[in-house]
Amino acid sequence: xxxxxxxxxKGGVGKSSIAASLAVALSKEKNIVCADCDVDASNxxxxxxxxxxxxxxxxxxxxxxxxxxxxxxxxxxxxxxKTCYFKALKLKDNIPTVDExxxxxxxxxxxxxxANAIKLKDINNAHIGYTKTKYGFSIASAQLEPGNSGSGKxxxxxxxxxxxISQKADILIVDSSAGIGxxxxxxxxxxxxxxxxxxxxxxxxxxxxxxxxVVNHFRIKKxxxxxxxxxxxxxxxxxxxxxxxxQIKILKKIPFDKEFVHAxxxxxxxxxxxxxxxxxxxxIKNKVITEVIE
Amino acid sequence: xxxxxxxxxxKGGTGKSTVATALAYELSKxxxxxxxDADVDCPNDHLLLNIxxxxxxxxxxxxPKIDLNKCTKCGQCGKVCxxxxxxxxxxxxxxxxxxxxxxxxxxxxACPEDAISWQDKEIGKLYKGSRDNLNLLSGDLKTNQPIxxxxxxxxNEEIEKIKDNYEYIIIDTAAGTHCPVIAAFELxxxxxxxxxxxxxxxxxxEIILRLLKKINKYGTVIVNRxxxxxxxxxxxxxxxxxxRIIFKIPFSKDIVDSYSKGNPIQIKNILEVxxx
Numbered sequence: 222x223x224x225x226x227x228x229x230x231k232g233g234v235g236k237s238s239i240a241a242s243l244a245v246a247l248s249k250e251k252n253i254v255c256a257d258c259d260v261d262a263s264n265x266x267x268x269x270x271x272x273x274x275x276x277x278x279x280x281x282x283x284x285x286x287x288x289x290x291x292x293x294x295x296x297x298x299x300x301x302x303k304t305c306y307f308k309a310l311k312l313k314d315n316i317p318t319v320d321e322x323x324x325x326x327x328x329x330x331x332x333x334x335x336a337n338a339i340k341l342k343d344i345n346n347a348h349i350g351y352t353k354t355k356y357g358f359s360i361a362s363a364q365l366e367p368g369n370s371g372s373g374k375x376x377x378x379x380x381x382x383x384x385x386i387s388q389k390a391d392i393l394i395v396d397s398s399a400g401i402g403x404x405x406x407x408x409x410x411x412x413x414x415x416x417x418x419x420x421x422x423x424x425x426x427x428x429x430x431x432x433x434x435v436v437n438h439f440r441i442k443k444x445x446x447x448x449x450x451x452x453x454x455x456x457x458x459x460x461x462x463x464x465x466x467x468q469i470k471i472l473k474k475i476p477f478d479k480e481f482v483h484a485x486x487x488x489x490x491x492x493x494x495x496x497x498x499x500x501x502x503x504x505i506k507n508k509v510i511t512e513v514i515e
Numbered sequence: 516x517x518x519x520x521x522x523x524x525x526k527g528g529t530g531k532s533t534v535a536t537a538l539a540y541e542l543s544k545x546x547x548x549x550x551x552d553a554d555v556d557c558p559n560d561h562l563l564l565n566i567x568x569x570x571x572x573x574x575x576x577x578x579p580k581i582d583l584n585k586c587t588k589c590g591q592c593g594k595v596c597x598x599x600x601x602x603x604x605x606x607x608x609x610x611x612x613x614x615x616x617x618x619x620x621x622x623x624x625a626c627p628e629d630a631i632s633w634q635d636k637e638i639g640k641l642y643k644g645s646r647d648n649l650n651l652l653s654g655d656l657k658t659n660q661p662i663x664x665x666x667x668x669x670x671n672e673e674i675e676k677i678k679d680n681y682e683y684i685i686i687d688t689a690a691g692t693h694c695p696v697i698a699a700f701e702l703x704x705x706x707x708x709x710x711x712x713x714x715x716x717x718x719x720x721e722i723i724l725r726l727l728k729k730i731n732k733y734g735t736v737i738v739n740r741x742x743x744x745x746x747x748x749x750x751x752x753x754x755x756x757x758x759r760i761i762f763k764i765p766f767s768k769d770i771v772d773s774y775s776k777g778n779p780i781q782i783k784n785i786l787e788v789x790x791x
Contacts, residue, residue, distance in 0.1 A: 230556070230557045231528070231557055232527010232528045232690040233526065233529060233690075234527075234528060259691075261525075261690070261691030261692045261693050262525050262690070262715075262718070262719040262722055264526070264715045264718060264719070267715055267718055268715070272718075286597075304620060304624070306577075306617070306618050306620055307619070322694075322697055325597075325617060325619065326597060327597050327598075327621055328595060328597060328619075329620045329624055332595060332621055332624040332625055333624050364722075365693060367692045367722050367723070367725045367729060368692065368693075368729055368730060369693075370693065370694050372694075373661065398527075398690070399557070399689070399690040399691065400554075400556030400557055400663070400689055400690065400691070401557065401656065401658055401659075402662070402695065403662065404691075404693070405556075406659065406661055420775075421775055422775045422777075423562035423563070423777040424532070424559035424562050424563065424774075427559060427562055431556075431557055431658055434659070438658065438659045452771060452772070452775045453775035456775060477771075479743070482713065482740075482743050486712075486714065486743075486745060
């Protein structure tokens, strides 16, 4: 199976909308599966009008541990508080208490405690599952409990899930979250191809370069899609010459069109909502297949 | 007394930075205002305001340094490392993958030979800048460093130092709901979530409202591009989480245009946000 990650650095440039329509286009000739790796705010299935209550499977997931203190055994020595690099332990009535949002589950406090009073325990920090779209392919996704840490590990689990539910798939499409931190690194690693979505604004361009650094770090072949390209043609030219200088293919320029918002509101992928986008996404599909498979 | 307001939203691209920069800029015309760009993965406020940032300081994180003369290849450090930054194979020197390391220190505690000490790795920088009367503080995560919240924590330390010089501090958070966003709420007395009336915007707004409830912060809502979707769904959430819509922004090609040209964005009557 070949895998393609869609990322952007900047949020709201159209990653998921593009991933959804590209998935529909690809599914016409390939066996595909999607992984929604934006585990903070998982949205991909919503573009297919599939909310969590319509999932085939939606189960609690534990990828994290947090420290717990046994009050009986604690001798109030304060070693754990001194040791915690994440400042997740604080003294309350002479007993250390754990801030569940701050605790990374590293276990340093457990190791340092001379009274053996600290143990790590598993916590359910997310839900994971999958759903089937009417186009025949499935989407694996997860939702991190708001405020919990471990998004990188949850992302890895979503990719694993996608592999599990569609073992015969030719192509996996990974929809990454915004940013360039932990969950994005986990989304990008191990893919065969990266599509970086950008828009012709100073922010879009700046974040494109950051996303590119992540992709280059993993030595992944890549292409760029400029969304809403006609918002600022001068800036689009700037992005194009940047791409040329760095020998990166521009896969497509997509115009600014309120139809994208209408399609999203109706929860139909734009490729299916407005037929004029069928040609556009078929073209992206062909280019991607050439890039990834040949 | 300074008022610290965090602008967040869950979903990316709903207009967090647009609102934060427009509000801060307008407010700075008659108040002393600091804008803090806490979207450290992809900070953009300086671009929206056309500010040339200058470096304030470098942010480091500790990582282990292994003295191979002392190391007996026992494998204890690899065994306790939860992030797989230290990999130990029998009778071989430990392999260290610095990008994976969060500096927790378990390896140092576990090492029976006292072979591990600390060294620093650079994980990002803080910058400052200004435009007219508005001051900007901005954090920037180095690429391929995973821990955004360390940078946000440094921003918080910086805010603590200078907050008394200001009447208002506006903190622009990252998208999402994980660690760096929560860290950005730490000093805020008020949180405002910017959303859009699309199914995705509403879905992510609910996650933010759930998070705020969990951490006992009161959050209000600004609906951006309120005229392009279905605001009914937003209203349902407002009732469910017992909060209020404090401002609505219509879809405007002018906002999109000035955004794409890098001009400071103006939102009519934006200061009403503070009267609510």
